[in-house]
Amino acid sequence: MTVDAHHHVWDLSVRDQDWIPQHSPLRRDFTLADLAPEARAAGVTRTVLVQTVTVPEETPEFLALADAHDLIAGVVGWTDLTRPDIAEELARLRQLPGGTHLKGIRHQVQGEPDPEWLLRPDVRRGLTALADAGLTYDLVVLPHQLPACAKAAETLPQLTFALDHLGKPPIASGALEPWAARLRALAALPNTVCKLSGMVTEADPASWTVADLLPYAETVLEAFGPDRLMFGSDWPVCTETATYTHVLDVTRQLTAGLSVTEHTAVYEATARRVYDL
Template sequence: MVIDSHQHFWIYDSVRDSWITPEMEKIRQNFLPEDLKPVLAANGVDGCVAVQADQSNSETEFLLQLAEANDFIKGVVGWIDLRADNLYDRLEVCSQFEKLKGFRHIVQGEPDDFLLQPDFIKGVGQLVAFDFTYDILVYPTQLTASYTFAKQLPKVKFVLDHIAKPYIKKGEMDTWAKDIKKLAELPNVYCKVSGMVTEADWYSWQNADFVPYLDTVLEAFGTDRLMFGSDWPVCLVAAEYSAMKDVLANYLSKLSKNEQNKVWGENAVKFYALD
């Protein structure tokens, strides 16, 4: 089974979605299940995990409604205020939704030490009681804090989104690689091979641009803790779905079929407990 472990849906709102800058005009529109379903079918993808793009309870409700109506949406990573005083009670309510698998905070938009706040650490720690996962969305400068954060929560299942958005366009990777390898020492941390094309030159990237970064995460996490993700529709600013998927397909072709199957879907099924 092939699972896209990371994609988004939205009804475009120019105020709420102000992060979609003018040069990203291509994605300043609605993206809904009826838009993604034929794309997945054309690319041999069996299902997906819908991840929050807005930090609101209504976003989680929106994604759950879409998942309920569309079988190919296998799981949802929503948003919840992880610092709320009544978090445990709210998580208990959330646990009633079978397709709600975990949560994410857009830490890339926060100060570099955001993850080290005691109330945030405490909140993420409460996810364990309900078998919820946590997606780590950070920039390379936040990887050191990510390691300190995750090390304090060994029972939480973490996955690093977009290989931490390295500076592929600039070809910079030394500090990122060192910090990635450190984070990967924690056995409860997985990594999504996603979002790479948007960190490269949108108009002239080549497959070779990604090889050093893919080599690094493969060496660090191994094939048991890597999972494919598209970051659709964000990826469309730099590549069509098929081109983005081919980057990983070409790279993984050197591995055994068993190893490839893990990255393409088995690891995502295991991590998110997908049906």
């Protein structure tokens, strides 16, 4: 059994995905009907659906989708963490159809100009409400924002922080530092986990190889350990450079040295534990 801990869906007739460049191959609908046969062919039986845009309507739609399809075991949605009634809003979301599938919240921190956005008092209040509700927080950040992630995780030990896409290291350039040092500082905190996801997107789209990804995969394996790592396809963003099956195959090559127990952690057990699937 394999759990895909990170993928998306979108329907451009419902709303625009304004982060997608105008002529990108991603500028079309990607639905669960598109993903399901690919996941099945790859042996993936459960997934975590992750937010894409910062609008309140998306999360209820994703919860309803999870309610209707067994493939989706959990949803990482979006809500405004700074709203004064954040605790009540989280409770409201959980009462919606499919509300039991809400497992975490994510915000596009990578787009925030303040590198210490996570440390703002109003954001910290929202993060505390997530912890009180038993939810996780997904971190989509750039390398220069990792120190703030570590500070936030250190001051909120009761909240699990899940780092998406390894913190977006500069794989295309081949540089490891200062990303690696910042990542290790975050991984030193026991309430943090990391997704083996998004690597092909950060690599050179025209010429990347498994060898290009290996130093970054090895860094997170050493820093977090298999018990705090989980596979994520980042479908359909990954399709710019690799198919769903290819991404899973490459990730398995990068983790070929793991024991059976460690392999189970990365491809199933960690996601089940972190997201209470």
